[in-house]
Structure formats: C-alpha cells, structure tokens
Amino acid sequence: MSRLSKVTLLQDAEIDLAPFEARTRCRTFNPNETLVDFDDSSTDVYFLISGDVRVLIRTRAGKEIILGEMRSGAVFGELAALDGIARSANVTALTRGEVCTMSASVFRDLLFASPTVADRLFRLLARRIRDLDARIMENAVLDLRHRLYAELIRLSIPRAGHDGERVVTPPPYHHVLAARIGCRREQVTREFTAMAGEGLIERTRGALVLTKPEVLQSRVAAAMREDERS
Numbered sequence: 001m002s003r004l005s006k007v008t009l010l011q012d013a014e015i016d017l018a019p020f021e022a023r024t025r026c027r028t029f030n031p032n033e034t035l036v037d038f039d040d041s042s043t044d045v046y047f048l049i050s051g052d053v054r055v056l057i058r059t060r061a062g063k064e065i066i067l068g069e070m071r072s073g074a075v076f077g078e079l080a081a082l083d084g085i086a087r088s089a090n091v092t093a094l095t096r097g098e099v100c101t102m103s104a105s106v107f108r109d110l111l112f113a114s115p116t117v118a119d120r121l122f123r124l125l126a127r128r129i130r131d132l133d134a135r136i137m138e139n140a141v142l143d144l145r146h147r148l149y150a151e152l153i154r155l156s157i158p159r160a161g162h163d164g165e166r167v168v169t170p171p172p173y174h175h176v177l178a179a180r181i182g183c184r185r186e187q188v189t190r191e192f193t194a195m196a197g198e199g200l201i202e203r204t205r206g207a208l209v210l211t212k213p214e215v216l217q218s219r220v221a222a223a224m225r226e227d228e229r230s
Contacts, residue, residue, distance in 0.1 A: 004024070013114050028098050030096055031096060032093060043084055044081070047100045048074045052069055054092050055070065078121065081103075141223070149220050
C-alpha cells in the first residue's frame with residue numbers, strides 16, 4: 001500500500017497515485033517540531049501519514065488561539081497551494097509521526113486529474129469554513145462559560161455503554177482549552193469546578209465525562225437565542 005493511499009482525501013480515488021507519490025517527499029517528525037510556521041513562504045501541501053499535529057493562529061498582539069488538532073490521514077497547507085499566499089497558521093507536532101509534502105504544482109495536477117479528489121477537497125474546505133463560522137459566532141455572542149460548554153461538546157464523542165453521556169479523551173488540559181476559546185487557564189479551572197459541583201462533568205481514568213451534555217447544549221442554545229433578542 002502506498003503512503004498517499006492512507007490519506008482520507010486520496011483513498012479509493014480511482015486514480016493511480018504512484019506518479020504523484022514519486023513526486024512527493026516524505027519524512028518523520030518528532031513531538032513539538034514545527035511543520036509549518038506563520039508567514040512561511042512555502043506553498044507545499046502536507047499529507048499526514050501518521051501522528052497528531054495541532055493547528056493554531058496568532059493575533060497581531062501575539063496571542064495564540066488553537067484551531068484544532070489533526071490526526072493521521074489529514075491534509076493541511078492546501079490554501080497556500082491554491083492561492084500562493086503566505087501561511088496564516090502554525091502547525092506543530094504533538095507526537096512522533098510521518099508527513100509527505102507535495103509541491104503546489106503537483107497538487108494542482110492531482111486535482112485536475114481526479115474529479116473525485118477535487119470534489120472531496122471542495123467539501124473539506126466547505127466543512128472547515130462552516131466550522132470556523134460557528135466558532136466566530138460563538139466568540140462574538142457567547143460569554144466564557146458558554147464558549148467552554150460549546151467547545152467541550154465539539155470535542156466530545158458518545159460514551160460507549162452509557163446512553164446520553166459523552167467523553168473527551170484524553171482529558172483536555174486547562175491551558176489548551178483556554179487557548180481554544182480565548183481566555184486564561186484560571187478561568188477554565190474555575191468553570192470546571194462549578195460544572196463538577198453541578199454534576200455536569202466528572203473525571204475518569206483517561207477521559208473527561210460530560211454526564212449531562214443535553215444540559216450544556218440547551219444552555220448554549222438559550223444563550224444564542226438571548227443574544228438574538230437583545
């Protein structure tokens with residue numbers, strides 16, 4: 001199996017990937033290694049073969065905001081390949097892994113050669129725009145508490161064997177959550193204490209359990225409606 005066939009964008013794409021893989025460069029990376037940095041002039045596209053990375057942006061004042069994490073099978077750096085503009089985000093490794101890089105010209109050849117890949121890329125970009133729109137709305141209208149509720153719901157998955165409960169695994173660090181929603185670590189810690197007191201969350205080995213996610217969702221929805229009425 002070729003390396004590129006492990007990438008979600010390229011799986012079962014009904015195209016011979018070998019000529020394109022021959023024009024890529026693959027290497028391993030280590031935890032905390034910067035793969036892409038702000039204002040990097042490179043226009044390469046990165047295919048994450050294995051490992052986890054974190055994507056963040058930086059304000060003019062130097063404040064860093066985490067946009068999210070990517071796992072094996074993901075692709076990043078495609079915007080610079082499409083428009084040639086300098087990078088707007090930083091991508092840093094969370095674990096050891098392997099990445100393959102493809103030049104913008106080869107990536108565009110791949111898109112033109114495969115309508116399936118092009119369609120998947122369009123859908124991927126549309127999904128990322130919708131996700132960013134949702135976060136912009138939350139940051140604009142929600143207070144810290146409700147932004148935290150929304151982020152925990154977004155990070156969580158259903159808890160196996162426990163109907164109605166959701167889990168965030170591994171449990172998120174408070175400073176990471178703070179960087180995701182634009183606040184200080186101490187504020188997240190304070191909100192977690194309040195949520196635990198209400199029985200909304202609990203910690204287990206290796207996970208943060210949202211015991212009443214429907215309550216968090218209803219509170220976020222109510223806060224959104226309240227803003228619309230104001």
